[in-house]
Amino acid sequence: MKQNKLYFIFSKLHISIKKKKNPKGWFLFNSQPNYIYVEDFQKRRAETIVLEKLKWKKARRRSRRRPGPACAVTAIREGPLSKDLKPYSRECFYEVFEEEIHQVIVENQLFKPGERVAIGASGGKDSTVLAYVLSELNRRHNYGLDLFLLSVDEGITGYRDDSLETVKRNEIQYGLPLKIVSYKDLYGWTMDEIVKMIGLKNNCTFCGVFRRQALDRGAALLKVDKVATGHNADDIAETVLLNILRGDIARLSRCTSIVTGEDGPIPRCKPFKYTYEKEIVMYAYFKRLDYFSTECIYSPNAYRGFAREFIKDLERIRPRAILDIIQSGEDFRISTFTKMPEQGTCERCGYISSQKWCKACVLLEGLNRGLPKLGIGRSRGPNNDRKKGTKETNGAKSIESKQCGTLDF
Amino acid sequence: MQLTLEFGGGLELLCDSVKVHNVNVDMAKGAEKLIMKDLLGWVHTNLIKERPEMFMKGDTVRPGVLVLVNDCDWELSGQLDTTLEEKDVVVFISTLHGG
Numbered sequence: 001m002k003q004n005k006l007y008f009i010f011s012k013l014h015i016s017i018k019k020k021k022n023p024k025g026w027f028l029f030n031s032q033p034n035y036i037y038v039e040d041f042q043k044r045r046a047e048t049i050v051l052e053k054l055k056w057k058k059a060r061r062r063s064r065r066r067p068g069p070a071c072a073v074t075a076i077r078e079g080p081l082s083k084d085l086k087p088y089s090r091e092c093f094y095e096v097f098e099e100e101i102h103q104v105i106v107e108n109q110l111f112k113p114g115e116r117v118a119i120g121a122s123g124g125k126d127s128t129v130l131a132y133v134l135s136e137l138n139r140r141h142n143y144g145l146d147l148f149l150l151s152v153d154e155g156i157t158g159y160r161d162d163s164l165e166t167v168k169r170n171e172i173q174y175g176l177p178l179k180i181v182s183y184k185d186l187y188g189w190t191m192d193e194i195v196k197m198i199g200l201k202n203n204c205t206f207c208g209v210f211r212r213q214a215l216d217r218g219a220a221l222l223k224v225d226k227v228a229t230g231h232n233a234d235d236i237a238e239t240v241l242l243n244i245l246r247g248d249i250a251r252l253s254r255c256t257s258i259v260t261g262e263d264g265p266i267p268r269c270k271p272f273k274y275t276y277e278k279e280i281v282m283y284a285y286f287k288r289l290d291y292f293s294t295e296c297i298y299s300p301n302a303y304r305g306f307a308r309e310f311i312k313d314l315e316r317i318r319p320r321a322i323l324d325i326i327q328s329g330e331d332f333r334i335s336t337f338t339k340m341p342e343q344g345t346c347e348r349c350g351y352i353s354s355q356k357w358c359k360a361c362v363l364l365e366g367l368n369r370g371l372p373k374l375g376i377g378r379s380r381g382p383n384n385d386r387k388k389g390t391k392e393t394n395g396a397k398s399i400e401s402k403q404c405g406t407l408d409f
Numbered sequence: 410m411q412l413t414l415e416f417g418g419g420l421e422l423l424c425d426s427v428k429v430h431n432v433n434v435d436m437a438k439g440a441e442k443l444i445m446k447d448l449l450g451w452v453h454t455n456l457i458k459e460r461p462e463m464f465m466k467g468d469t470v471r472p473g474v475l476v477l478v479n480d481c482d483w484e485l486s487g488q489l490d491t492t493l494e495e496k497d498v499v500v501f502i503s504t505l506h507g508g
Contacts, residue, residue: 277504281502281504293418295506313472316472
């Protein structure tokens, strides 16, 4: 018993050391009642670390005209922000937010020291906050990373040209070198030209497929080891729902991984996988980060809009539902009878592909030949012989128009 | 009652691209205090010039729009039942755009 007591006292004094050695063990030893109960272990750990840090600091009382609810960490009444429906003061909110991202990076071993990492920057809220937080954490915790900004210009006037100005400002504000790759240079088509040709439906298919390849090409030009994107929890939950709604089993099994494309040219990671979109916006607002906030002009016709509406309605009733959908997506097990596409390489460009030609080559061929529907439309993959929805004319038989399974990341 | 309303995240496009509005809101007849619900109705009638479905859905804001009252999330102070006082700052930020 005495030993336990002594250990408990020592554990209190050596908290900072213990935390580095064996975080899980440290947490078990400290069963003090003033730790806040949170469902998720990660969030719990982030909060307890912040609480301990603040105990050793002096917290100043700031008087406000109307104090709000007490901050969950310091119990001081300071116009707070909410995270997971719990109140936090502004400083605690920043700390818990950054600490959570740090925990996600460390636990999933997203980066190694000395790596060159490109941040996919569109000028929007997620990529701006990602660039800010990553450079901050890189400095604070000595990740030893070389960070770059990588931006893709799809050629959408009124949308992309404005957001590129924002990225150029970010380059100066955060001191990160910027590289822009454009569809016109890579494929010879801008999105505006593509939409003129194919109409307002299925634009996102072209844009998404081309963008993924463009990011890879840009990353190869920069000679980086990894690409980090700003996909947040809401995005991933929407993707899980979308893949269920479309019956896309191959993508469903991959879309929740925090690192994707490890066997491909350049792996991609999503440090914001467990961060709500709401937290990111609040963080950006209070830190006065500069971002561009307009919807792509072609997006009202996107299928993802329905999944997004649904997720937002769910969030209103129970915010936790978003992380739970991601959890369900991670736990899906595909039945052994389902045949999955196999990975190979594209014959035309050498990119990874599960069909003879990769999706981008199929789409590009369709555009160049004036067959806009080539590569669009459902066929059920190797399992089923049904081929419907594709308007093929003679000469197109050599092109596989089955749904390409490996082009998402 | 004097209030300052701010619109962000693309919502300013619904109010003639003006981000900050200093407004004088009259309370409903017979009401003792101004609550958010009344303010939303007032904004809907007086400030939103186009596409009101981007801002409101039914009685409340569209899901995906953050509301901050004096830099405090309205969900912590009662959401629609939040009482407003003189010189309060209410911020509406939309999160529904690409990142």
